[in-house]
Amino acid sequence: MQRTLVSHALNAASPMDGILLQGWVRTRRDAKAFSFLEINDGSCLKGLQVIVDASLPGYDQIARATTGSSVEIVGRLVPSQGQGQKWELVATSFAVVGDADSTYPLQKKGHTLEFLREIAHIRPRSNLFGAVFRVRSRLAYAIHQFFQERSFVYVHAPIITASDCEGAGELFRVTTLDPKNPPTSPDGSVDFSQDFFAKKTYLTVSGQLEAEVFACALSNVYTFGPTFRAENSHTSRHASEFWMIEPEIAFCALDGNMDLAEEFVKYLIRDARKHCAADLEFFGKFVDKDLLPRLDFVLERPFQRCTYTEAIDILSRSGRNWEHPVSWGANLQSEHERYLAEEHFKCPVTLYNYPRTLKPFYMRVNEDGKTVRAMDLLVPGIGEIIGGSQREERLDVLLENMRQHQLSEKEYAWYIDLRRYGSVPHSGFGLGFERMLMFVTGVANIRDVIPFARTPGTAGF
RNA sequence: UGCCCGGUAGCUCAGUGGCAGAGCAGGUGACUGUUAAUCACUUGGUCGUAGGUUCGAUCCCUACCCGGGCAGCCA
Numbered sequence: 001m002q003r004t005l006v007s008h009a010l011n012a013a014s015p016m017d018g019i020l021l022q023g024w025v026r027t028r029r030d031a032k033a034f035s036f037l038e039i040n041d042g043s044c045l046k047g048l049q050v051i052v053d054a055s056l057p058g059y060d061q062i063a064r065a066t067t068g069s070s071v072e073i074v075g076r077l078v079p080s081q082g083q084g085q086k087w088e089l090v091a092t093s094f095a096v097v098g099d100a101d102s103t104y105p106l107q108k109k110g111h112t113l114e115f116l117r118e119i120a121h122i123r124p125r126s127n128l129f130g131a132v133f134r135v136r137s138r139l140a141y142a143i144h145q146f147f148q149e150r151s152f153v154y155v156h157a158p159i160i161t162a163s164d165c166e167g168a169g170e171l172f173r174v175t176t177l178d179p180k181n182p183p184t185s186p187d188g189s190v191d192f193s194q195d196f197f198a199k200k201t202y203l204t205v206s207g208q209l210e211a212e213v214f215a216c217a218l219s220n221v222y223t224f225g226p227t228f229r230a231e232n233s234h235t236s237r238h239a240s241e242f243w244m245i246e247p248e249i250a251f252c253a254l255d256g257n258m259d260l261a262e263e264f265v266k267y268l269i270r271d272a273r274k275h276c277a278a279d280l281e282f283f284g285k286f287v288d289k290d291l292l293p294r295l296d297f298v299l300e301r302p303f304q305r306c307t308y309t310e311a312i313d314i315l316s317r318s319g320r321n322w323e324h325p326v327s328w329g330a331n332l333q334s335e336h337e338r339y340l341a342e343e344h345f346k347c348p349v350t351l352y353n354y355p356r357t358l359k360p361f362y363m364r365v366n367e368d369g370k371t372v373r374a375m376d377l378l379v380p381g382i383g384e385i386i387g388g389s390q391r392e393e394r395l396d397v398l399l400e401n402m403r404q405h406q407l408s409e410k411e412y413a414w415y416i417d418l419r420r421y422g423s424v425p426h427s428g429f430g431l432g433f434e435r436m437l438m439f440v441t442g443v444a445n446i447r448d449v450i451p452f453a454r455t456p457g458t459a460g461f
Numbered sequence: 462u463g464c465c466c467g468g469u470a471g472c473u474c475a476g477u478g479g480c481a482g483a484g485c486a487g488g489u490g491a492c493u494g495u496u497a498a499u500c501a502c503u504u505g506g507u508c509g510u511a512g513g514u515u516c517g518a519u520c521c522c523u524a525c526c527c528g529g530g531c532a533g534c535c536a
Contacts, residue, residue, distance in 0.1 A: 027495095027496075027497080027498090029493090029494095029495045029496065029498060030493090030495090031492095031493060031494070031495065032492085032493075034494085035495095036494080036495050036496065036498095038496070047496095049495085049496070051494085067486095080494090081494060082494055082495065082496070083494095083495095083496085084495090084496050085496080102471085102486085102487050102488085103471075103487095104471095105471070105472080107471085107472065107485075107486050107497090108485090108486080108497050109472075109473085109485060109486075109497060110472095110473090110497085111472065111473085112472085112473075114528060114529065115472070115473090117528090118528090170534090205535095206536090227536080229534085229535075229536085231533095231534055231535075232462060232534090233462095233533085233534065233535080234462090234529090234530090234531090234532095235530085235531080235532085235533090235534095235535095236529090236530080236531095237535090237536085238534080238535070238536085239536095242536070243536095244536060323532090324532095333532085333533085334531090334532075334533085335532095383535095383536095384535070384536065385536070386536075387535075387536065430536060431536075432535085432536030433536085434536080435536060436536095445529095446536095457527095
């Protein structure tokens with residue numbers, strides 16, 4: 001007999017006989033002559049109510065069907081006599097598959113997110129985390145769909161890299177050397193030429209440079225994979241291991257890049273609204289009351305666009321007392337970004353044309369010589385969700401930038417070659433997948449949108 | 462890494478320089494087409510760890526550990 005998932009049973013158009021239900025007990029309520037079971041199998045937020053009559057063989061085992069136990073039920077799907085649900089299953093056979101004793105940590109009542117993080121192996125069985133990870137799965141699918149529909153080629157960037165590219169934060173070293181007794185050079189330093197890859201290697205912080213290589217061959221590409229930062233960040237929006245989507249488009253300037261980013265973000269929101277409707281309604285009810293109106297508002301409105309210079313002007317004239325002073329050439333701080341997205345524009349806003357001195361070597365220098373074609377997409381509540389730029393395609397300017405950043409031409413020879421042979425204007429950006437999930441679900445902590453979060457000091461599961 | 466808040470029952474929390482508390486969960490019983498069921502009774506504690514002050518510390522002080530928040534770094 002084939003298993004029927006709860007989601008399929010609940011969407012039934014008519015009664016069904018002899019269906020097999022397998023899942024986990026959420027609650028049991030005993031009446032005199034029968035018991036109610038609520039069974040969840042993760043296929044959707046809601047459970048299926050099951051009636052187990054006391055006359056059934058095996059009913060003597062009903063006491064084992066505690067919260068958290070797994071059960072297997074065959075029965076008839078019929079319209080419910082009760083108020084809370086359309087369908088219910090009248091059992092014709094009932095069996096406990098796996099017991100869960102009274103130490104089962106999930107109660108019928110709500111738990112704090114902090115407690116649930118400590119039981120990361122159990123929390124997917126809760127309503128909230130079931131919903132979060134269904135949305136995560138759906139959006140991963142939608143990401144591929146978005147790019148494949150537009151003829152982008154999916155590129156797998158390496159996880160292990162030799163370039164500590166663009167100085168985007170601290171890197172995790174990858175080595176097989178014995179930490180207690182590493183080989184050394186005559187000068188006493190560790191001799192990495194004897195390491196596994198015969199040089200220093202790291203976990204990647206970004207697939208961008210590799211994506212550029214493929215964009216300069218296949219035109220429109222994207223990466224979607226894990227990236228790693230060894231930053232000692234203790235915030236609700238930083239993780240040591242996170243997933244990033246990085247499209248790279250040949251023959252594309254900054255305007256096209258900003259257009260794509262906006263289209264992409266809206267596409268993902270629209271997809272979740274459509275395909276994860278019940279889960280999003282749950283978030284709107286229990287996580288963030290303003291979630292659904294905010295998402296719909298974001299879908300309806302064009303994102304605002306504003307140059308860095310205009311932003312500095314807005315911030316200077318805001319009349320605020322900034323903790324960090326506002327001046328042209330200084331980095332925008334959290335308080336500034338929050339003000340722009342949440343109070344001034346009250347909507348996602350793309351800032352672009354940043355001072356050259358604030359940005360990495362590969363960004364396209366503008367005609368003014370002072371700014372580069374960088375863009376950051378800021379969203380209310382989270383801040384930066386996308387960072388990107390048009391890339392510097394002129395060989396001489398790129399080399400000059402690298403000299404200013406004191407980068408080795410030798411290490412980046414392959415990257416420089418892209419400008420030497422058939423160079424084209426090209427652009428791309430990185431979207432933090434978990435930050436996007438936070439925005440779509442309203443979940444405020446990045447640790448709660450990753451199945452098993454890695455943050456400084458924590459890798460317990 | 463800096464600053465701030467917290468750590469008391471399985472969970473969420475109250476509390477006091479002098480006998481350790483509640484709600485929920487768990488257990489027992491009753492009741493019931495129930496649905497975070499309800500009602501009655503009930504089990505449950507190294508008060509984060511180590512020092513110190515004190516006649517006496519869960520409470521005050523110090524250090525450390527753990528969790529969280531904010532900032533920086535970024536996605």
